[in-house]
Amino acid sequence: MIGTHKQNFLRGAKDGIPIFLGYFAVALTLGIAAKAAGVTPLQAMLASLTNNTSAGEFIGFTLIAEGGSYLEMILMELIANARYLLMSCALSQKMDPTVPTWQRLLMGHGVTDEIFSISVSVPGKLDPFYTYGAIAVAVPGWTGGTFLGVILGNVLPTSLVSALSVGLFGMFIAAFIPAAKKDKVVAGTVAASFLFSYLMNRLPVFDFLSSGMKTVILTVVIAAAAAILFPRKEETENVA
Amino acid sequence: MSHNIYIYIALMAITTYLIRILPLTLIRREIKNRFIRSFLYYVPYVTLAVMTFPAILDATQEPLAAALALCVCIVLAYFGKSLFLVSVLGCVTVFITEWIMHHG
Numbered sequence: 001m002i003g004t005h006k007q008n009f010l011r012g013a014k015d016g017i018p019i020f021l022g023y024f025a026v027a028l029t030l031g032i033a034a035k036a037a038g039v040t041p042l043q044a045m046l047a048s049l050t051n052n053t054s055a056g057e058f059i060g061f062t063l064i065a066e067g068g069s070y071l072e073m074i075l076m077e078l079i080a081n082a083r084y085l086l087m088s089c090a091l092s093q094k095m096d097p098t099v100p101t102w103q104r105l106l107m108g109h110g111v112t113d114e115i116f117s118i119s120v121s122v123p124g125k126l127d128p129f130y131t132y133g134a135i136a137v138a139v140p141g142w143t144g145g146t147f148l149g150v151i152l153g154n155v156l157p158t159s160l161v162s163a164l165s166v167g168l169f170g171m172f173i174a175a176f177i178p179a180a181k182k183d184k185v186v187a188g189t190v191a192a193s194f195l196f197s198y199l200m201n202r203l204p205v206f207d208f209l210s211s212g213m214k215t216v217i218l219t220v221v222i223a224a225a226a227a228i229l230f231p232r233k234e235e236t237e238n239v240a
Numbered sequence: 241m242s243h244n245i246y247i248y249i250a251l252m253a254i255t256t257y258l259i260r261i262l263p264l265t266l267i268r269r270e271i272k273n274r275f276i277r278s279f280l281y282y283v284p285y286v287t288l289a290v291m292t293f294p295a296i297l298d299a300t301q302e303p304l305a306a307a308l309a310l311c312v313c314i315v316l317a318y319f320g321k322s323l324f325l326v327s328v329l330g331c332v333t334v335f336i337t338e339w340i341m342h343h344g
Contacts, residue, residue: 014324015323015324017324018323018324018327018328021327021328021331022327039245043245043246043249046249047249047252047253050249050250050252050253050257051249051252051253051256052256053256056252056256057252060248060249060252063248064243064245064248067243069243070243070247070248070251073248073251073252073255074251074255077251077252077255077256077259078255078259081255081256081259081260082259083287084256084259084260085259085260085262085263086283086287087283087284087287088259088260088261088262088263088264089263089267089280089283090280090283090284091263091264092263092264092266092267092268093267093270093271093277093280095264097268097269097270101265104261104264104265105261105265107264108257108260108261108264108265109257109260111260111261111264113287113288113291116284117284117288118323120284121284158301159301159335159338159339159342160335162299162300162301162302162305162334162335162338163300163331163332163334163335163338164331165299165300166296166299166300166306166309166330166331166333166334167327167328167330167331168327169292169295169296169299169309169310169313169330170309170313170323170326170327170328170329170330170331171323171326171327172288172289172291172292173292173310173313173314173317173326173330174313174316174317174321174322174323174326174327175284175285175288175323176284176285176288176289176292177313177314177317177318178317178318178320179285180285181318186282186285189282189285189286189289190285190286190289193285193286193289193290193293194289194292194293196290197289197290197293197294198293198294201294201295202294211295214290215287215290215291218286218290219283219286219287219290222282222286222290223279223280223282223283223286224279226278226279226282226286227275227276227278227279227281227282228275230278231274231275231278232274232277232278232281
């Protein structure tokens with residue numbers, strides 16, 4: 001990335017605005033689930049601030065409601081969030097090797113589907129300050145939305161929540177389509193991802209897998225297949 | 241056995257945080273292996289595409305509205321529109337489509 005830390009922070013903050021809106025909408029529904037599990041508004045807010053993950057928190061609140069064991073909680077979080085492990089690997093290559101550990105520890109909290117999506121799409125190497133900017137804007141939306149969700153419950157009109165819930169997907173699309181336009185292999189990979197993801201999520205044979213596990217399996221298999229069939233040439237590495 | 245909610249939340253947070261930071265802090269060098277480099281290059285696009293479809297169809301009240309929003313977002317992104325615009329116009333597409341379907 002070109003520019004000072006301050007400029008990159010502001011860029012990240014700007015790109016964080018749609019994430020804020022999407023998080024807010026999704027967090028409201030998360031808050032409703034938390035309320036059903038008997039979690040108080042402040043506890044739900046604490047969970048969102050420290051966890052910062054949709055699927056993981058949904059599963060967590062469900063387990064809390066059921067009174068599941070602590071070990072079960074750890075295992076479910078590992079499965080629900082295993083995709084972050086892959087994202088974290090990808091980000092490790094997106095950053096300059098000189099970025100110090102404390103910065104990596106700080107920006108690590110921002111490894112969510114959405115913040116990852118914009119962080120990995122910046123041209124060239126990632127300046128962690130870009131990710132800080134996005135975290136600074138997006139995480140209050142997530143935390144505040146959860147809090148309000150517990151308090152307001154189902155007050156918001158369904159039509160509005162329904163419309164806002166597409167916002168996060170819009171951001172994913174804005175991240176992979178431009179790359180697919182530039183690189184035919186990425187385009188083919190995206191098409192294959194749509195196809196196999198559809199099959200895995202619609203065929204009852206795979207019902208025993210959680211959606212987080214499906215994401216992990218599909219990602220590993222499809223990305224590995226693409227890497228074997230179409231290994232990248234060194235000079236075009238930094239296009240993304 | 242009764243469980244403490246704060247212990248639950250702490251376990252959730254610690255597990256999730258460790259998953260997020262371990263690769264970021266442990267992998268400090270540029271990986272030289274061509275397969276792994278290629279693999280990690282494709283990972284983000286595959287993950288994002290997999291998470292988008294078919295999940296987007298289940299996110300709205302009407303799957304048709306989501307399908308239209310998907311098309312609108314793909315076209316806008318293809319023509320290089322900003323993240324914000326792609327995202328917001330996706331939401332608007334759903335809102336209008338569902339309004340027509342429910343009131344039209």
